[in-house]
Structure formats: structure tokens, C-alpha cells
Amino acid sequence: MPVVRTEKSTETMTLTFVAEFDHPPGEVWQVWADPRRLQRWWGPPTWPATVDRFEFEPGGAVRYHMTGPDGTKAHGWWQITDVREPARLEFDDGFAGDDGEPVDPEDITHITVGLEPAGAGTRMTTVATFRSARQLERLVEMGMEEGMRLAMGQIDEVLAGR
Template identity: 65%
Template sequence: MPVISATKDVDTLTMTFVAEFEATVERVWQIWADPRKLERWWGPPAWPATFERFEFEPGGQARYYMTGPDGTKAHGWWTITAIEAPHRLEFDDGFADENAEPIDPKDAMHDTVTIEAAGDRTRMTTVTSFSSVEQLERMVEIGVEEGMREAQNQIDELLAA
């Protein structure tokens, strides 16, 4: 299991996941930079993602949906705010409507991903920042914490291919 820790901090309004992989920094970076690779792990196993738009550059937009076991589609969006390849990615993300348009951009979360060598492994730290305790608690209630753990635990198989 690549996820070695998952912490929720109400004081700092963050949820942090730390995962380690037996792969180079550059290979781990590619699971973010390549939308076809991203689709293979973004979202829990029962909710695979499909990226319909993916502009991997600062200011770029991503639009995707995850398909549930019953065919239900949950749409989401990203706006990429910073890229420092192959070590750092930042983006705002939130829920989208069926046309892939943000439902409430003011309700966005901010994600910061750092990728660094950790001995002969690579450590990926993902920090999601929330705008309020209510937003953090709402995301936990809908299963974001468990879903992210399940999603990141799929990455080893992708990196082994």
C-alpha cells in the first residue's frame, strides 16, 4: 500500500496524504502530467475517471467525470495554478455540472502535490486545503478521505506497468 499516512487537521483546514512508490520522481510526475495515466488512478476503483479536457499548464483547465458502479457520473473541474515539473503541482478543484462547468467556484478546494526522492523511493505528498471547517467536514462525509486513499493505492500497479 503506497499511502503511508493520511491526516485531517481541522486547525489548518487541511487533509494530507503521504504515499511512497518504488519509482523515480519523473515516473511519479507522469501520473499527474499524462491524462491517460491520471484516469487509471484518479478516483476510487469503483469510480474510474475520464478526463475530457486537460490543459497541463498554469491557468490550464481540466474537466473530468467519475463513473460509479450504477453508471452515475460525478463531474469535477481543476484550474492549474502552478507547475514546477517534476516536483510540484498546484490546482483548485471542485464539483461541476453535467456540462463540466463549475457548480460553485467559491466552494473550491486547493491541492498542492509535492514529489521528492526519499532514498531509493519517491514520496508524494498531497495536501488539500479547505475554505472552512464546514467544507472539510462535508468532504469527509461524502467519502473524499477514503476515496483518495483508495485512489492513491492504485498507483503502484500503474507504475509497475
């Protein structure tokens, strides 16, 4: 599994994932920049994602939904805040209604993704910053930590073209 470390900090209100891949940063970047690749891993294996809207640029909107084993749909949104190919991506993430639009635009998690060379491969550090320790704990209780670990565990298959 590519996730080599996770760290939860209520002091800094962050949840950090460090993953390593046997591919250069430019290839790993594409799992974020290509909506068809993104939807192959964004979401745990039993909750696959479908990208409904994809504007991969600062100020751009991403809308997606994940479909559970029983057909239940969970909608989410991103607002892209920074794109520095192939090294850095930042976006705000939140829950969306059935229309794909934010349920509560203030209930966001800010995500920062950093890609850096690590030997012949890439180290991807993803930091989710929460508005409060309470929000962090609520999302961890909802399964965010395990869900992200499982989701990132699918990236190797995407990179291998399977």
C-alpha cells in the first residue's frame, strides 16, 4: 500500500497522509489533473467516484459523487485555490447536495497536496486542514482517515494503467 504514514493532530487541526510511488512526479500529478484518472481512485474501493465537473485551475470548481454498494450517492465539491504543476495542488473540499453544490460553504476542509522526487519515485504529502478540532474529529469518526488510506491505495493501479 502506498501510504507510508498518517498523522492526526488536534493541535494543528490537520490530518496528514504521506504516500510513496515508483513513478516520477509528473506521472503522479496526472492522477489529480486528469478527471478520468482521479475518479478511478478518489473514494474508497466500495465507494467509487464519478467526476461531474472538472475545472482544474485556480478558482475552478470540481463536482463529484461517490456511489456506495447499495447505490447511495454522496456528493462533494472542491474549489481549486492553487495549481503548480507538477509539485503542488490546493483546494477547499466539502459536502454537496444532490445538485452538486455546497451544502454549507463554510464547512470546508482545506487540502494541500505536495509532490516531490523521492529516489526514482515520488513522495506525495497530502495535508487536510480543518476549521476546528471538532470538525476534524467528526470527519475521522465518519471514516475519512481509513477512506483516504484505502483510496490512495488504488493509485498504484491507476499509475500502472490497469
